Amino acid sequence: xxxxxxxxxxxxxxxxxxxxxxxxxxxxxxxxxxxxxxxxxxxxxxxxxxxxxxxxxxxxxxxxxxxxxxxxxxxxxxxxxxxxxxxxxxxxxxxxxxxxxxxxxxxxxxxxxxxxxxxxxxxxxxxxxxxxxxxxxxxxxxxxxxxxxxxxxxxxxxxxxxxxxxxxxxxxxxxxxxxxxxxxxxxxxxxxxxxxxxxxxxxxxxxxxxxxxxxxxxxxxxxxxxxxxxxxxxxxxxxxxx
Amino acid sequence: xxxxxxxxxxxxxxxxxxxxxxxxxxxxxxxxxxxxxxxxxxxxxxxxxxxxxxxxxxxxxxxxxxxxxxxxxxxxxxxxxxxxxxxxxxxxxxxxxxxxxxxxxxxxxxxxxxxxxxxxxxxxxxxxxxxxxxxxxxxxxxxxxxxxxxxxxxxxxxxxxxxxxxxxxxxxxxxxxxxxxxxxxxxxxxxxxxxxxxxxxxxxxxxxxxxxxxxxxxxxxxxxxxxxxxxxxxxxxxxxxxxxxxxxxxxxxxxxxxxxxxxxxxxxxxxxxxxxxxxxxxxxxxxxxxxxxxxxxxxxxxxxxxxxxxxxxxxxxxxxxxxxxxxxxxxxxxxxxxxxxxxxxxxxxxxxxxxxxxxxxxxxxxxxxxxxxxxxxxxxxxxxxxxxxxxxxxxxxxxxxxxxxxxxxxxxxxxxxxxxxxxxxxxxxxxxxxxxxxxxxxxxxxxxxxxxxxxxxxxxxxxxxxxxxxxxxxxxxxxxxxxxxxxxxxxxxxxxxx
Numbered sequence: 001x002x003x004x005x006x007x008x009x010x011x012x013x014x015x016x017x018x019x020x021x022x023x024x025x026x027x028x029x030x031x032x033x034x035x036x037x038x039x040x041x042x043x044x045x046x047x048x049x050x051x052x053x054x055x056x057x058x059x060x061x062x063x064x065x066x067x068x069x070x071x072x073x074x075x076x077x078x079x080x081x082x083x084x085x086x087x088x089x090x091x092x093x094x095x096x097x098x099x100x101x102x103x104x105x106x107x108x109x110x111x112x113x114x115x116x117x118x119x120x121x122x123x124x125x126x127x128x129x130x131x132x133x134x135x136x137x138x139x140x141x142x143x144x145x146x147x148x149x150x151x152x153x154x155x156x157x158x159x160x161x162x163x164x165x166x167x168x169x170x171x172x173x174x175x176x177x178x179x180x181x182x183x184x185x186x187x188x189x190x191x192x193x194x195x196x197x198x199x200x201x202x203x204x205x206x207x208x209x210x211x212x213x214x215x216x217x218x219x220x221x222x223x224x225x226x227x228x229x230x231x232x233x234x235x236x237x238x239x240x241x242x
Numbered sequence: 243x244x245x246x247x248x249x250x251x252x253x254x255x256x257x258x259x260x261x262x263x264x265x266x267x268x269x270x271x272x273x274x275x276x277x278x279x280x281x282x283x284x285x286x287x288x289x290x291x292x293x294x295x296x297x298x299x300x301x302x303x304x305x306x307x308x309x310x311x312x313x314x315x316x317x318x319x320x321x322x323x324x325x326x327x328x329x330x331x332x333x334x335x336x337x338x339x340x341x342x343x344x345x346x347x348x349x350x351x352x353x354x355x356x357x358x359x360x361x362x363x364x365x366x367x368x369x370x371x372x373x374x375x376x377x378x379x380x381x382x383x384x385x386x387x388x389x390x391x392x393x394x395x396x397x398x399x400x401x402x403x404x405x406x407x408x409x410x411x412x413x414x415x416x417x418x419x420x421x422x423x424x425x426x427x428x429x430x431x432x433x434x435x436x437x438x439x440x441x442x443x444x445x446x447x448x449x450x451x452x453x454x455x456x457x458x459x460x461x462x463x464x465x466x467x468x469x470x471x472x473x474x475x476x477x478x479x480x481x482x483x484x485x486x487x488x489x490x491x492x493x494x495x496x497x498x499x500x501x502x503x504x505x506x507x508x509x510x511x512x513x514x515x516x517x518x519x520x521x522x523x524x525x526x527x528x529x530x531x532x533x534x535x536x537x538x539x540x541x542x543x544x545x546x547x548x549x550x551x552x553x554x555x556x557x558x559x560x561x562x563x564x565x566x567x568x569x570x571x572x573x574x575x576x577x578x579x580x581x582x583x584x585x586x587x588x589x590x591x592x593x594x595x596x597x598x599x600x601x602x603x604x605x606x607x608x609x610x611x612x613x614x615x616x617x618x619x620x621x622x623x624x625x626x627x628x629x630x631x632x633x634x635x636x637x638x639x640x641x642x643x644x645x646x647x648x649x650x651x652x653x654x655x656x657x658x659x660x661x662x663x664x665x666x667x668x669x670x671x672x673x674x675x676x677x678x679x680x681x682x683x684x685x686x687x688x689x690x691x692x693x694x695x696x697x698x699x700x701x702x703x704x705x706x707x708x709x710x711x712x713x714x715x716x717x718x719x720x721x722x723x724x725x726x727x728x729x730x731x732x733x734x735x736x737x738x739x740x
Contacts, residue, residue: 060738061717064654068740071653081594094655094737095619095631099645101653101740106634106641107595110617111607118611125606131597184740186716187687195689196650196712199740220740 033076037227043210050158051177065184071101082133085126087111102223127153138164147174179207248350249391251381257288262377274317285317330476341473389465393420414440421461482575491567505573510548519544519581527568535562541605544579652720652737659734669727672709683713
């Protein structure tokens with residue numbers, strides 16, 4: 001009886017998700033990123049596309065780690081020849097390094113402007129552009145209204161947006177589906193080999209709508225994300241989001 | 243159609259311009275001077291000064307003896323050309339072909355234009371009236387050749403409109419100087435007693451050629467309409483140009499938008515018909531006060547889509563200042579390319595760089611915040627990190643070499659390397675610790691050195707030894723030492739690894 005009820009609840013949840021705009025099938029042009037153990041935290045167990053993901057950074061090291069993680073996501077989204085737009089206030093991403101994350105650097109269009117107002121206009125206009133694999137926007141602050149505008153734009157165009165919020169002072173509520181924090185972790189070296197290992201990150205999913213937040217240690221190697229020793233959060237640490 | 247030309251002669255171009263800028267000088271004797279062999283020579287005089295016997299070429303000191311209250315200003319070299327150019331541009335409201343006639347005149351090809359002003363008399367009068375309102379003393383004439391019009395404007399007795407019957411008689415009774423000849427030729431003709439054009443008109447051509455050269459015959463033929471005179475319009479005629487004159491001056495943004503839409507529709511229809519698309523387009527509004535307001539757009543790929551082009555202009559319409567009103571709009575395509583319709587269809591499906599939506603987006607962005615804010619990078623064959631990427635010239639440009647992945651590169655590269663303080667145990671070993679922005683980092687893991695030499699054919703300086711290091715918190719940096727350890731050296735941080 002109990003199992004039957006659980007089944008019904010699961011079915012209903014899936015229906016609700018569909019009504020809320022979560023789709024199981026992505027467009028044929030893009031391949032959904034597969035993040036291994038992180039996937040179980042997402043609604044329906046798949047990486048949500050056509051929404052806005054927010055990444056918090058507090059230092060240049062964080063920005064580098066976040067850019068690396070976002071590039072991993074781009075690598076699968078762009079694997080079928082798609083184009084992404086990367087919007088920031090100045091050109092700090094070194095295109096050569098994107099190739100290490102299996103991203104074609106010449107398929108990314110960088111747009112830079114110093115003015116914060118124009119940045120938001122740019123991000124919104126770009127998110128409205130159909131056929132883009134993803135849009136990465138670096139902004140400092142974003143109001144709730146502005147984030148709603150972005151969310152409405154992607155619901156029309158089905159483009160995935162990644163907002164990197166550099167040195168943001170005021171972590172307000174907004175309409176983004178997920179909030180991440182990526183920070184660098186010491187790289188793992190087998191034995192006593194010299195040098196530095198693969199890029200390693202501490203991936204925190206602080207908020208995810210209809211999902212479970214969590215923390216993972218991930219590593220990028222051989223064009224894939226690998227998990228090392230996942231940490232499972234206690235239910236008390238999980239925060240309700242919505 | 244019979245050709246008609248208007249010439250305008252600015253008798254006091256430079257001084258009129260000065261009086262226009264300083265209205266208080268209008269009725270005072272005024273001259274412009276230039277230094278010549280240590281003396282001040284008068285180069286231009288205004289009518290009050292001329293009345294008192296001052297002429298061009300006099301020494302300023304002599305002139306000031308005659309008129310002690312004489313005002314004088316320094317002549318600005320190149321001023322007449324600049325003035326004439328702007329006046330000729332202004333005159334384009336009367337005819338699309340307006341040319342400068344050095345040193346002090348303007349020629350307008352008025353063929354087929356005069357009926358819009360209901361006749362030649364009111365056409366010429368309206369030009370002259372407007373110029374006089376600006377403060378210029380002008381003489382003008384209209385005739386069937388530029389040569390005749392020039393002669394009558396300069397030497398005629400205030401008669402401006404020369405009709406077919408009367409014009410020949412008026413013309414032939416003018417002095418030979420009216421033929422636009424060199425000073426020596428005029429002097430020689432006068433010496434021989436040939437003072438009027440009719441005197442030489444009846445002479446055999448071979449005689450004239452032998453004595454005065456081909457130039458005289460050419461000028462005579464041009465004036466008589468036997469030889470075509472080529473005039474060089476100030477603005478070369480654009481083949482893709484549309485004009486819209488307004489009954490009433492337009493002052494509102496809505497009005498400008500309607501005008502723009504109308505012009506775009508006509509132009510795009512024509513372009514579609516010819517299978518062409520626009521790359522660069524300029525929209526101009528000619529204001530009542532003589533100012534020209536212009537907005538330009540450029541596209542990344544040839545387009546004849548009126549709606550898209552209008553969207554590009556829409557962002558900029560607010561920058562037009564109509565002031566008292568705009569009386570004429572023009573839309574001009576500077577750069578037009580062939581439009582491939584089969585490719586157009588193919589692009590509709592594409593999701594890559596050829597995505598039409600993306601092209602439209604980039605058009606909008608480049609017109610709002612500038613085309614230099616958009617970059618796409620291609621690999622360049624340089625080891626020096628700052629030069630290892632180059633900016634792609636267009637969306638279609640492909641990489642000529644492969645992206646390198648054999649060497650570690652940071653994802654976050656500082657635009658300018660910042661100096662740090664670092665210590666290494668042994669020369670050429672990675673640093674043991676370094677201090678950056680007042681924080682001490684203890685290096686746990688490191689890679690390097692990777693020596694990158696400067697390219698001597700591009701610039702000179704010290705080489706760099708790069709190290710990738712990881713500190714005790716797991717943060718990864720790209721450091722380099724500029725120069726050898728034994729000599730002058732400095733440590734820098736250049737980037738952050740992911």
